[in-house]
Amino acid sequence: MISFKKVTKTYDRNARPALKDISLEVERGEFVFLVGASGSGKSTFIRLVLKEERPTAGSVLVAGQDVDAIPNWKVPQLRRNVGTVFQDFRLLPNKTVFENVAFALQVIGKSRGAIKETVPEVLKTVGLEGKGKRMPHELSGGEQQRVAIARAFVNKPGILLADEPTGNLDPTTSLGIMKLLDRINRAGTTIVMATHDDEIVDEMRKRVVELVDGEIVRDEASGVYGSVR
Numbered sequence: 417m418i419s420f421k422k423v424t425k426t427y428d429r430n431a432r433p434a435l436k437d438i439s440l441e442v443e444r445g446e447f448v449f450l451v452g453a454s455g456s457g458k459s460t461f462i463r464l465v466l467k468e469e470r471p472t473a474g475s476v477l478v479a480g481q482d483v484d485a486i487p488n489w490k491v492p493q494l495r496r497n498v499g500t501v502f503q504d505f506r507l508l509p510n511k512t513v514f515e516n517v518a519f520a521l522q523v524i525g526k527s528r529g530a531i532k533e534t535v536p537e538v539l540k541t542v543g544l545e546g547k548g549k550r551m552p553h554e555l556s557g558g559e560q561q562r563v564a565i566a567r568a569f570v571n572k573p574g575i576l577l578a579d580e581p582t583g584n585l586d587p588t589t590s591l592g593i594m595k596l597l598d599r600i601n602r603a604g605t606t607i608v609m610a611t612h613d614d615e616i617v618d619e620m621r622k623r624v625v626e627l628v629d630g631e632i633v634r635d636e637a638s639g640v641y642g643s644v645r
């Protein structure tokens with residue numbers, strides 16, 4: 417589903433690479449934790465998948481397509497198939513919960529009828545039934561993240577990229593968010609989640625890919641946050 421073939425990304429010509437000769441295959445339906453210290457290259461990995469950055473060398477394939485070969489006018493189509501969730505939720509503050517989720521459908525031209533039907537269903541899936549009329553500031557952090565996940569998921573993307581989605585949440589709320597992501601994954605969406613949250617990684621026992629200074633130092637099925645020595 418996502419394939420990195422000998423990918424190097426250098427932002428500044430003289431700086432050390434943010435990613436160094438990375439090769440990685442993420443199969444359809446997998447759940448992968450990307451772990452590593454701040455600056456190890458996790459966000460760069462995510463930006464390359466979204467074509468927000470271009471590799472300096474090597475190639476990135478998403479659903480079999482070389483991202484670099486996708487013309488700019490087709491990039492929105494790529495990003496529709498790759499939902500994103502971030503640490504800071506990124507909701508539209510002046511729109512209701514319903515409108516925040518509906519927006520993702522409006523931009524792809526869905527009819528009002530379809531939107532009216534789909535949004536409440538998705539809100540129910542993420543545990544926000546009946547909260548469509550609330551404004552983001554009237555929600556807890558965990559609820560705001562659920563809205564962000566609903567928005568990312570409403571188009572049923574094949575891939576969901578999550579960059580520190582539990583970074584602003586307490587442990588109990590984080591666990592709720594992880595259960596939701598796990599459910600979405602089990603329904604068929606491939607998930608790559610960058611995180612520093614060792615408790616979550618240890619609890620979930622998914623594939624763990626560890627980056628150190630832009631290089632993959634560990635790739636384990638059912639792994640834990642820190643390598644077992």
Ligand SMILES: Nc1ncnc2c1ncn2[C@@H]1O[C@H](COP(=O)(O)OP(=O)(O)OP(=O)(O)O)[C@@H](O)[C@H]1O
Pocket residue numbers: 427428433434452453454455456457458459460461
């Ligand atoms: N736009 C940019 N221009 C120049 N250098 C950058 C840019 N973005 C990232 N870098 C550098 O690339 C390296 C990897 O950064 P990246 O953001 O991918 O790490 P990260 O693992 O996501 O870190 P964090 O956990 O803090 O988000 C760092 O050395 C960083 O300073």
